[in-house]
Amino acid sequence: MSKLFPPPSMVVLTLTITLFSFLLTAAPTTGYRPWPQNPQTKNLTDYAFGTSKKYEGSSEFVKLRYHMGPVLTNIITVHTIWYGNWQRSQKKIIREFINSISAKNSPNPSVSGWWKTVMLYTDQTGSNISNTVQLGSEKNDRFYSHGKTLTRLTIQSVIKSAITAKTKPLPINPRSGLYLLLTSDDVYVQDFCTSACGFHYFTFPSLVGYTLPYAWVGNSAKLCPGMCAYPFAVPEYIPNVKPFKSPNGDVGVDGMISVIGHEIAELASNPLANAWYAGSDPSFPVEIADLCEGIYGTGGGGSYTGQVLDARDGATYNMNGIRRKFLVQWLWSHVLNYCTGPNALDH
Numbered sequence: 001m002s003k004l005f006p007p008p009s010m011v012v013l014t015l016t017i018t019l020f021s022f023l024l025t026a027a028p029t030t031g032y033r034p035w036p037q038n039p040q041t042k043n044l045t046d047y048a049f050g051t052s053k054k055y056e057g058s059s060e061f062v063k064l065r066y067h068m069g070p071v072l073t074n075i076i077t078v079h080t081i082w083y084g085n086w087q088r089s090q091k092k093i094i095r096e097f098i099n100s101i102s103a104k105n106s107p108n109p110s111v112s113g114w115w116k117t118v119m120l121y122t123d124q125t126g127s128n129i130s131n132t133v134q135l136g137s138e139k140n141d142r143f144y145s146h147g148k149t150l151t152r153l154t155i156q157s158v159i160k161s162a163i164t165a166k167t168k169p170l171p172i173n174p175r176s177g178l179y180l181l182l183t184s185d186d187v188y189v190q191d192f193c194t195s196a197c198g199f200h201y202f203t204f205p206s207l208v209g210y211t212l213p214y215a216w217v218g219n220s221a222k223l224c225p226g227m228c229a230y231p232f233a234v235p236e237y238i239p240n241v242k243p244f245k246s247p248n249g250d251v252g253v254d255g256m257i258s259v260i261g262h263e264i265a266e267l268a269s270n271p272l273a274n275a276w277y278a279g280s281d282p283s284f285p286v287e288i289a290d291l292c293e294g295i296y297g298t299g300g301g302g303s304y305t306g307q308v309l310d311a312r313d314g315a316t317y318n319m320n321g322i323r324r325k326f327l328v329q330w331l332w333s334h335v336l337n338y339c340t341g342p343n344a345l346d347h
């Protein structure tokens with residue numbers, strides 16, 4: 001079992017897969033973000049004209065497999081920790097996205113339609129991932145309890161502080177709770193902006209007292225919007241590419257929405273790093289959202305987002321939630337064997 005507890009530097013349940021060259025050769029579907037290190041981004045011609053030959057991640061090389069561990073089949077409750085300085089309006093956008101996952105009445109294409117791909121995954125007993133994702137309790141960590149620079153280990157300490165707080169501690173819910181740590185735009189987290197916009201894992205009983213699936217997602221507005229809020233911001237080294245207008249008027253938070261979706265989908269399908277992933281190394285799993293990073297619509301791949309929608313105000317989105325629009329990356333369907341989403345035109 002000790003294999004389940006690799007040293008933090010090896011814990012790469014993250015958005016970092018673009019960096020590993022073995023994947024570039026093994027799976028042509030590696031996700032897209034404009035990391036400076038990404039060989040794709042070195043070819044600016046390719047950027048400007050979107051001459052990618054990838055197509056919605058479809059590949060005969062992807063061998064997504066089930067490794068016999070649990071998936072989240074009970075009602076999923078997301079407990080949020082707001083770390084640092086969060087505005088009320090920013091919290092509202094994020095809460096409404098999470099509430100939209102199981103909303104019944106959003107017009108198509110909808111966030112709940114996007115979640116249907118997650119629900120296709122089952123555990124050993126044939127039980128599907130839950131159709132219900134709900135907001136749980138929230139904790140404000142306004143005064144940066146562990147400073148403005150966090151590591152993968154101090155993140156677990158932040159979660160421990162939240163579940164052991166003297167007033168209104170977050171509930172302890174290892175069976176169907178997800179712990180979502182959101183850091184404000186003045187907080188640096190290990191690997192943020194160089195290889196990750198967020199990641200997920202589970203807490204160690206030795207540190208936190210429990211095994212709790214958690215994710216961290218950072219607001220990149222100040223540190224690296226061109227990477228983590230792409231395509232609502234574009235890095236300086238890519239000339240002649242205009243950013244898309246973001247649907248909720250907050251580039252950092254609108255960029256976080258897709259990363260939050262990415263992490264929640266992977267937590268549901270691989271909460272303890274032993275359920276659904278591709279690749280032979282559980283320390284470098286490629287999970288259902290990693291496979292489709294950067295793909296938001298039909299034809300997407302490489303630096304091209306795929307066919308997305310224009311809102312009346314000129315903002316770009318691909319799905320509707322409660323009262324709002326969002327741009328969220330697609331997910332791998334093991335039934336279709338390619339990436340899909342609610343705005344797919346051809347399937």
Ligand SMILES: *[C@@H]1O[C@H](CO)[C@@H](O)[C@H](O)[C@H]1NC(C)=O
Nearest residue numbers: 042043044045046047051052
């Ligand atoms: C960049 O991409 C373009 C179009 O795909 C190609 O013609 C050109 O040779 C590439 N340049 C380099 C340096 O790879």
Ligand SMILES: *[C@@H]1O[C@H](CO)[C@@H](O)[C@H](O)[C@H]1NC(C)=O
Nearest residue numbers: 116119120121122127128335
């Ligand atoms: C449950 O998963 C199976 C296998 O992927 C799928 O055929 C079925 O449609 C899923 N059920 C729901 C409600 O999504």
